Amino acid sequence: MQKNSKIYIAGHLGLVGSALTRNLKKKGYTNIIGRSIDELDLMDYNAVGRFFAQEKPEYVLLAAAKVGGIVANNTYRAQFIWENLQIQNNVIHHAYLNGVKKLLFLGSSCIYPKACPQPILEEYLLTDVLEYTNEPYAIAKIAGIKVSESYNLQYGTNFISVMPTNLYGPNDNYDLEKSHVLPALIRKMHLGKCLLENNWQAIRNDFNHLPVEGVNGNTGENSIREKLLKYGISENNGNVLVTLWGTGSPMREFLHSDDMADACVYIMENIDFADLVEIRKKSVGPDEAKEIRNTHINIGTGRDLTIKELAMLVKKVTGFGGEIVWDSSKPDGTARKLLNVDKLHALGWKETIELEQGIRLVYNDYCSR
Numbered sequence: 001m002q003k004n005s006k007i008y009i010a011g012h013l014g015l016v017g018s019a020l021t022r023n024l025k026k027k028g029y030t031n032i033i034g035r036s037i038d039e040l041d042l043m044d045y046n047a048v049g050r051f052f053a054q055e056k057p058e059y060v061l062l063a064a065a066k067v068g069g070i071v072a073n074n075t076y077r078a079q080f081i082w083e084n085l086q087i088q089n090n091v092i093h094h095a096y097l098n099g100v101k102k103l104l105f106l107g108s109s110c111i112y113p114k115a116c117p118q119p120i121l122e123e124y125l126l127t128d129v130l131e132y133t134n135e136p137y138a139i140a141k142i143a144g145i146k147v148s149e150s151y152n153l154q155y156g157t158n159f160i161s162v163m164p165t166n167l168y169g170p171n172d173n174y175d176l177e178k179s180h181v182l183p184a185l186i187r188k189m190h191l192g193k194c195l196l197e198n199n200w201q202a203i204r205n206d207f208n209h210l211p212v213e214g215v216n217g218n219t220g221e222n223s224i225r226e227k228l229l230k231y232g233i234s235e236n237n238g239n240v241l242v243t244l245w246g247t248g249s250p251m252r253e254f255l256h257s258d259d260m261a262d263a264c265v266y267i268m269e270n271i272d273f274a275d276l277v278e279i280r281k282k283s284v285g286p287d288e289a290k291e292i293r294n295t296h297i298n299i300g301t302g303r304d305l306t307i308k309e310l311a312m313l314v315k316k317v318t319g320f321g322g323e324i325v326w327d328s329s330k331p332d333g334t335a336r337k338l339l340n341v342d343k344l345h346a347l348g349w350k351e352t353i354e355l356e357q358g359i360r361l362v363y364n365d366y367c368s369r
Contacts, residue, residue, distance in 0.1 A: 001059055001102075001269055006031045008057035010042060010091050011064030016106060016164075018171045019261035020061050027265065033057065043086040052094040059268065060095050060103040062088060062144075066137075067108075070245070070333050072178040073134040081136035088144040092159065096151050103159040104268055105148050107141040107296065109253075109337050110134045111163060119302060119340035122163075122294045123284075131334045145296050152273045153292060160273055162264060165300035165339050168358065169257030170365050176212055176231040182254060185311055186363055188242050189320040192233050196240040196322050209369055232327075240322035245330035248308030253300050253338050256358040259351040263299045266349045271297075279343065300339035301351050307332075317359045 001007065007024060011017040012034030024032055033055060040051055042064050066083040073080055088105065095103045112120050113128030125145070130138045141163075148159035172183040179187070187206075194202040203224065204217030212227040228234070232243035276295040305313075311324055344350075353361075 001029070003028045004031050005029070005058045006033065006056065007059045007061065008055065009034045009061045009063060010087075011062075013171070014063060015167060015169055015172045015257050016063040016260065017061075019169055019257035020063060020264060023258065023261035023265050042090055043083060045086075045090050048090040048094050049097070052098040052100075056098060057095075058101050060091065060100050061264065061268070062091050062103060062105045064091070065106075067173070067180075068178040069180045069184060070133050070331065073137050074132075077136045080134075081140050084137065084140035085143060088140070089147065092144070092147050092151065095159070096155055096157055101158060102268060102272070103148070103157070104264055105144050105159060105161045106264070107144055107161055107163045108137070109163055109165045109298070109300070109339055110138045110334075111141050111145070112337070114334050116337075118336050119338040120298070121340045122296055122298055122343060125294050125296075133331060133333055149292065149295060158273050160267060160271065160276065161296035162267065163296055163298050163339070164260050164263075165253040165255050165298075165337070167255055167257050167260055168362055169260075170362065172257075172362065174210055174366070176227075181252065181307065182310065182314070182359075183362075185244070185314040186318065186359070186366060188231065188233055188244075189314050189318040190363075190366065191228060192240045192242045192322050193318055193320040195228065195233060195235065196320070232325075240320075241325050242320070242322060243325045243327050244307075244311060245327055246307065246332035247328050248311060248326050249306055250332045250334065251304045251306050251336040251338065252310065253302075253304040254310070254355055254358075255300055255351060256353040256361070259353050260299055263344065263349050263351075267297065267347070271347060279346075297344055297347070298339040298341050299344060300341050302339065302341045302345075304336065304338045305355075313356060314359060317356065317363050 009017050009020050012021050013036060021032060041047055064087050066080055112124055114131040115128055116124050145161045148161050151157045152159055168182040173179045174183045174187045207224060208217035215223050215227050234241050277292055280295060281289040
């Protein structure tokens with residue numbers, strides 16, 4: 001990519017897209033474009049076609065997606081598969097029709113089987129059944145990988161897929177129903193801390209910034225308490241309890257979105273689909289090498305911790321002095337999802353932000369809103 005190349009970031013306002021924008025600007029790229037959902041509905045095939053025909057981006061980073069945590073994935077199953085398929089199919093197809101030089105499709109580590117050997121190699125894709133709670137989302141992302149590979153093989157495009165591990169960072173989703181585990185922990189423990197300190201001004205400020213099911217900071221105290229209780233934040237004999245789903249035993253890997261963005265831009269600058277085909281040919285037997293598959297790249301740290309350990313780390317960073325309670329009647333999700341990142345390291349990239357440092361950065365950002 002040249003510094004003045006026209007680069008379209010689909011989903012530029014979200015956690016992933018905003019991190020990609022920051023990284024590209026930091027590296028001197030000057031012709032970055034994006035469209036909000038009000039400006040361009042990526043589920044509208046014709047609207048996406050008009051956008052590509054008019055703007056003619058040279059490079060595309062496809063970060064737009066409908067995302068959420070275990071509750072949202074399991075509740076809105078139809079929306080998660082249909083909307084994600086629509087978005088990625090429209091963008092990838094019109095990128096092909098308009099001669100985009102390179103496209104990067106961002107998936108998710110949930111594409112891998114539920115009982116996958118650990119750490120997870122790219123080769124484990126489609127070797128067993130998926131985790132039920134996020135199966136629709138995972139199938140959509142798997143389809144994105146296969147669409148990208150198939151266009152490369154049939155049409156000679158240069159579309160690359162990357163599978164980031166669990167991400168966190170600025171512009172994350174802190175919705176108590178639909179957020180991922182880390183932002184949910186940060187917000188719950190922040191609110192728990194404020195409740196323990198009887199800091200109702202801070203609680204009201206939080207609800208004004210992000211209302212909970214229509215309840216904002218100007219609502220009566222009883223209504224706010226009801227929402228806090230619904231999402232596991234309660235008082236008990238002068239103490240505050242934060243109740244979390246499951247046992248806390250599942251293990252998860254986390255990557256700061258700025259590190260993720262740096263890896264993606266590094267790949268856009270240095271790696272082509274042809275390079276990934278050659279890497280795979282060298283890593284498998286001659287018979288398997290005849291079939292071009294699993295050319296995607298895992299992006300992560302190669303290190304994980306239990307959700308219970310993560311909760312204690314968030315408790316430390318936020319300063320929450322109450323008690324964490326685990327509701328084992330609720331599902332845990334996949335027991336472990338640790339990515340093998342040997343391919344990424346061999347390509348020349350490694351993360352720089354440690355987890356505690358990253359959580360402190362995002363918590364400071366959350367409190368300064």
